[in-house]
Amino acid sequence: MSPDGQTGNVDVVKRAAAIWAAETDVTSLDSQETVRSYRVSELRKLTFVIVCVIAAVIVAGLSITYGTMDIGFLECYETIWNHITGNIQDKLIDYIIVDERLPRIAAALITGAGLAIAGCVMQSVMKNPLADPYTTGISSGAGFGAALAVTLGISIVGGNYAIVVNAFVFALIPMAMMLGVGKLKQASPTMMIMAGMAIMFMFNAFTTVLKLRADPDALAKLYAWTVGTVADCEWPEIVLMFVVVAIGVTLTQMLSRKLNILATGDDSAKAMGLDVENLRIVLLLLISLVVATVVSFTGLIGFVGLVAPHVCRIFVGADNRYLVLSSAMFGAVLLEVADFVGRTVIAPATLQVGVVTAFIGGPMFLYLIMRQKKSTW
Amino acid sequence: MMYTVVAVAVVAIAAVAVFVVLNNSSSDDHSAASFEDTRLRIYGNANGDDVIDKTDVNLIKWIVDCNTDDDNANDVDWQKDYPLADANYDDKVTSADVDVTQKIVNKEKTKMYYFNKYERVTYVNYPISDKIGGEYLIIQLLPAIGSYDMLKAIDSTTPTIYSNVYPGVDEMPIMGDWREITIESLNNLYNKGTIGTFMQWTGGQNVDYIWDKAVASGLADKMSFVIVPCQGPDVIQGVLELACMLGDQSLSDKYVKWYDKAMDLMDSIEDKIEGGKKTITAVRCYTNKVSGIAAFGSAQGPALWFNKVINFQPAYVGKTNFTSIESIDNFTSTATDEVIVMFQKNCDWSEFNDLVETYLRDVYSATPQFQNETMYVVDFEMMPFAAGPAGCYILAAYLYPELFDIEDALDFLQEYLDDFAVREGADARQGFTYTGGGYANRR
Numbered sequence: 001m002s003p004d005g006q007t008g009n010v011d012v013v014k015r016a017a018a019i020w021a022a023e024t025d026v027t028s029l030d031s032q033e034t035v036r037s038y039r040v041s042e043l044r045k046l047t048f049v050i051v052c053v054i055a056a057v058i059v060a061g062l063s064i065t066y067g068t069m070d071i072g073f074l075e076c077y078e079t080i081w082n083h084i085t086g087n088i089q090d091k092l093i094d095y096i097i098v099d100e101r102l103p104r105i106a107a108a109l110i111t112g113a114g115l116a117i118a119g120c121v122m123q124s125v126m127k128n129p130l131a132d133p134y135t136t137g138i139s140s141g142a143g144f145g146a147a148l149a150v151t152l153g154i155s156i157v158g159g160n161y162a163i164v165v166n167a168f169v170f171a172l173i174p175m176a177m178m179l180g181v182g183k184l185k186q187a188s189p190t191m192m193i194m195a196g197m198a199i200m201f202m203f204n205a206f207t208t209v210l211k212l213r214a215d216p217d218a219l220a221k222l223y224a225w226t227v228g229t230v231a232d233c234e235w236p237e238i239v240l241m242f243v244v245v246a247i248g249v250t251l252t253q254m255l256s257r258k259l260n261i262l263a264t265g266d267d268s269a270k271a272m273g274l275d276v277e278n279l280r281i282v283l284l285l286l287i288s289l290v291v292a293t294v295v296s297f298t299g300l301i302g303f304v305g306l307v308a309p310h311v312c313r314i315f316v317g318a319d320n321r322y323l324v325l326s327s328a329m330f331g332a333v334l335l336e337v338a339d340f341v342g343r344t345v346i347a348p349a350t351l352q353v354g355v356v357t358a359f360i361g362g363p364m365f366l367y368l369i370m371r372q373k374k375s376t377w
Numbered sequence: 378m379m380y381t382v383v384a385v386a387v388v389a390i391a392a393v394a395v396f397v398v399l400n401n402s403s404s405d406d407h408s409a410a411s412f413e414d415t416r417l418r419i420y421g422n423a424n425g426d427d428v429i430d431k432t433d434v435n436l437i438k439w440i441v442d443c444n445t446d447d448d449n450a451n452d453v454d455w456q457k458d459y460p461l462a463d464a465n466y467d468d469k470v471t472s473a474d475v476d477v478t479q480k481i482v483n484k485e486k487t488k489m490y491y492f493n494k495y496e497r498v499t500y501v502n503y504p505i506s507d508k509i510g511g512e513y514l515i516i517q518l519l520p521a522i523g524s525y526d527m528l529k530a531i532d533s534t535t536p537t538i539y540s541n542v543y544p545g546v547d548e549m550p551i552m553g554d555w556r557e558i559t560i561e562s563l564n565n566l567y568n569k570g571t572i573g574t575f576m577q578w579t580g581g582q583n584v585d586y587i588w589d590k591a592v593a594s595g596l597a598d599k600m601s602f603v604i605v606p607c608q609g610p611d612v613i614q615g616v617l618e619l620a621c622m623l624g625d626q627s628l629s630d631k632y633v634k635w636y637d638k639a640m641d642l643m644d645s646i647e648d649k650i651e652g653g654k655k656t657i658t659a660v661r662c663y664t665n666k667v668s669g670i671a672a673f674g675s676a677q678g679p680a681l682w683f684n685k686v687i688n689f690q691p692a693y694v695g696k697t698n699f700t701s702i703e704s705i706d707n708f709t710s711t712a713t714d715e716v717i718v719m720f721q722k723n724c725d726w727s728e729f730n731d732l733v734e735t736y737l738r739d740v741y742s743a744t745p746q747f748q749n750e751t752m753y754v755v756d757f758e759m760m761p762f763a764a765g766p767a768g769c770y771i772l773a774a775y776l777y778p779e780l781f782d783i784e785d786a787l788d789f790l791q792e793y794l795d796d797f798a799v800r801e802g803a804d805a806r807q808g809f810t811y812t813g814g815g816y817a818n819r820r
Contacts, residue, residue: 068565095594096561224556231556349533350557 045322048315052329056109059336063105066340068348069096076101099235107233107241107297108339108353109332112304114245114294116331117252118287119305120312120324124259125280126189132305133291136193137174137200139302142295143226144203144210145170150222151214163225164296171292174199179281188266189280228301228354230339237297248290249328255283256320263318301354303361304331310365334361412460417617418492421464421478427617427633428626434478437462440470466490466498484624491618493604494579494611499588501601504624506573510552510566513538514580514678514762515607515615520797521763522620522628530572532558541725542758543799555586560594563587567600574601579615580608580678580761608761609681610640616763631796632763639766639789643685643773646780655776657687658712662720662736678761679719686773687717709744715776716746721757726808729756734816747817754811759790767793771810787812 064080065073071093079090079097088094115133122131133139145166149155155162156169174196181187181195211219233241252259258279261269266276295301308331309323316322335353338360342351351359412418415425422429423436440462443451455462455470462470464477465488480487481503489503509519510530516539519525525543533554536547550571552558555578566572577587588604591597603622605615613636620629647653659680683689690713724732733754741747753775760768767790774781790805806812 068559068562069568091595092560092564092599095590095596096564099590099593100559100561229556348551348553348557348562350553 041317045316045319045326048312049322049326049329052312052326052333055333056329056336059333059340060105060109063336063340064097064101066344067096067101071097103233103235103238104230104339105336106238107230108336110238110241110245111230111294111298111301112308112331112333112335113249113328114241114290114331115301115305115335116308116327117245117249117324118291119307119331120309120320120327121252121259121283121287122305123309124263124318124320124323125283126193127263127265128189128193129310130306131193131196133295134302134305135200136178136196137203138171138288138291139295139300140200140203140207141174142167142171142292143300144207146225146299147207147210147214147222150225151210151218167296168292170203171295172288174203175284175288179284182280183277225299226354227352228295228299229352230298230335231350233297241294241297244293245290248286249324251286252283252324253321255279256324259283259320259324260318263320299354301335301357303357303365304335307361307365308334415461416614417621418461418614419618419621420461420466420490420492420498421474421481423459423462423464423478425459425461427629429478429481429621431482433462434475434482437464437470437475437478441472441475444470464490466500481621489622491605491622493585493588494606494615495585495604497585497588499602499604500597501574501603501622502598503622505601505603505622507623508570508572509574509576509603510550510563510572511535511576512555512558512578514578515576515603515605516543517762518576518605518607518612518615518619520799521612521616521632522623523631523797524623524628525799527623530566532578541800555583558587560587560590560596563591563600564594564596567596572600574603576603576605576619579604579606608678609765610685611681612636612763612765635792635796636766639770640685642781643766643769646686646773646777649780650777654686654688655715656690656713657715657717657776658690658693659683659687659717659719660693660708660712662718678765679757682760682765682769683717683772685769686776705740705743708741712744712746714746714749715751715753717753717755717772719755719757719760722808726804729808730811730813733811734813737816750815750817752816756809759809763797764790764793767805768809 065071065076071079075093076097079093080102082089083094083098118138119132122133122136123129125131126136145168146163148170149162149166155166157165177199178192178196182192185191187195211222214222258274261272261274262276262279264272269276291305309327312323312326312330316326335357338356339353341360342353342356345351345356411425415422417425417427417429419429421433421437423433423440426432436459440453440455440459443453444455453459459470462474464474464481467473477487481489484504487503488500490498490500493499507524507527508529509527511519511528512532513535516528516531516535519528520543528543528546528549530550530552531546533551535543535549536551540547550566552566552572553562558575563572563575575587577583577585585604588597588602591602601622603619605618606612607615613633616629616632616636617626620626680689690711692711718737720729720733720736722729722732737747737752741752746752753772755768755772759765767786770781770786770789771783774783774786787805787810790809794803794805
């Protein structure tokens with residue numbers, strides 16, 4: 001056995017597999033059926049992930065071509081191509097496509113992906129189907145930070161980014177408090193999520209007090225932020241959001257096998273050599289950064305983090321190797337569809353995306369869980 | 378001989394007198410303009426008065442001549458003395474600036490630069506289109522220049538606030554709210570021929586949200602973006618500039634005359650009252666039954682107007698509702714003997730007195746100000762906007778009765794309503810200030 005014990009574990013597994021193979025007739029019909037159904041299952045999961053990716057591309061592709069101005073389908077893509085190649089034909093059309101329509105679509109895709117993996121990881125780590133950025137207080141923290149900046153003018157930085165920076169920093173506080181409680185009291189995931197909910201209520205109460213004392217203009221501004229929208233995002237912010245979310249998705253995907261082990265329960269995960277506490281902290285910190293980054297720019301957008309992983313579980317089960325990526329893609333599609341609906345349903349007026357996610361996400365979620373025959377939890 | 382000497386002397390004196398007078402008038406034309414006092418902050422208005430005319434053309438010519446002759450002693454520091462002489466905003470005063478200013482005078486097409494509400498130099502395509510889309514607070518500049526019929530599209534807030542004040546606004550095309558008003562949506566309205574000018578709201582906490590996008594997209598070269606003040610005493614700047622941008626500066630004459638009359642009266646308060654303006658508590662109406670969004674933020678329209686006649690009691694600045702005053706006990710112990718209450722009425726004009734009585738009785742009946750009837754009422758419809766001078770006059774009549782007469786003040790408001798209001802039959806004595814029989818004694 002090697003000094004770290006890892007090689008030894010692999011040897012044990014290999015020997016056990018060899019004994020199992022020797023004792024089992026893998027050529028029997030039953031075994032072939034098992035292998036076949038496993039492969040079908042894997043293929044189905046992979047197909048779902050690919051479908052989500054294709055759906056994201058199609059929805060985004062169609063969204064670009066829709067707006068109050070009638071710009072043809074091909075013209076939209078020609079404009080993007082001309083922009084990329086530096087051969088801008090019409091400055092105005094270029095601006096409308098590249099600086100007004102595309103940022104909104106990109107922001108919706110990135111935010112949806114970020115919120116969805118946050119929900120996916122939280123639900124797996126906490127082993128609680130209700131865990132998401134809302135129920136763990138992250139969104140409430142961000143909301144309080146924004147309220148401080150808007151109503152009292154208290155902000156970490158001044159100027160245009162006062163709300164954004166406040167929201168980001170305060171979004172991290174609930175998670176820090178939750179992890180602190182977990183560390184100090186050796187708390188179970190259930191206890192941690194209850195602590196998160198307590199923190200959420202505290203922040204909500206603080207925010208309500210600020211709202212009560214706010215002047216009407218500040219209240220309107222705060223309301224506009226809390227409803228959540230991807231309409232205000234510009235390219236520099238989107239690049240930042242993309243980098244953080246891409247890192248978040250990649251690292252989470254890399255840790256997905258460990259997430260699977262963690263999902264079997266703390267005791268069995270520890271028995272399999274997993275550093276449960278540290279893994280939980282790393283994952284929660286990672287997704288806190290992701291959520292804090294996106295909500296600080298978009299405001300509070302509910303439901304995506306809760307619904308996307310649940311819908312994906314129906315199709316790919318609880319296997320995080322597929323769940324993380326499919327949740328990210330499904331969340332992206334969900335938010336992009338919500339924004340598209342928000343832009344079209346009462347055009348030329350718009351519905352904020354946060355409102356639409358609740359409108360379409362709620363009934364859809366209800367339908368899916370009602371027709372689900374077996375529990376994936 | 379003696380007659381000859383006298384005649385020569387008379388001619389000589391007359392000649393000297395003519396020379397002095399002409400020199401003086403010339404010197405007047407070229408007197409340094411104070412940018413702070415300039416109400417028409419449009420480049421080309423070199424002398425800083427209320428119009429761009431031939432005198433500005435001549436003044437710019439004079440600057441060019443002085444700065445191009447061989448004698449450096451004649452050089453004019455136009456950046457210091459005539460900052461608006463650079464009509465084409467290229468940081469030089471040359472014959473090109475003369476040409477641009479001449480075009481403005483001739484009502485020919487040119488790019489007109491101005492110092493916008495957010496203290497940035499932006500431009501319109503002069504003369505601006507008279508098909509105007511406007512956001513809800515700034516559209517009141519149009520009646521002030523007698524051009525309400527130029528309004529062709531509105532933002533989505535306008536019908537909620539103004540459908541009774543401006544008949545027909547609820548049937549106009551809606552541009553959306555500030556988030557929905559984008560380069561794409563504006564260009565769409567422009568292409569359809571609905572609007573050619575967009576007037577952005579420039580009150581309260583609004584920011585310069587569209588200009589950079591308009592320039593980056595090139596839309597600023599197709600349609601005009603008017604970003605001028607629309608609240609508080611700076612409303613005069615908005616009125617003058619809008620009329621000038623439209624190419625008919627006479628449009629603002631009537632309003633300017635009316636405005637200046639009130640301002641002359643208000644400016645005298647400081648001099649005539651011992652100790653200057655009173656320090657007064659100002660609150661907005663707010664109960665569980667009656668509420669409004671009229672705010673007293675120090676940079677907002679109502680506060681900007683109130684400052685003409687009172688000093689705000691500092692403790693109440695920014696206190697926008699009754700909750701933030703803490704309690705009636707706190708109000709009783711901290712409010713001044715006289716109080717200004719501003720309403721945003723959610724009733725018909727004829728019901729305003731009843732509303733005031735109900736509200737004051739509900740909230741303030743235990744206070745000495747209520748019992749002494751020293752709570753002076755003013756309506757939001759008048760106070761932040763172009764009608765503000767009348768609001769100031771009415772408040773001044775309440776607060777300084779030895780100087781101003783309330784009936785004169787109401788007549789002054791009526792003058793505004795007759796000349797600038799859009800709805801028919803607007804009555805100064807109904808719905809703008811309390812004109813009942815005494816709110817403390819009525820049940």
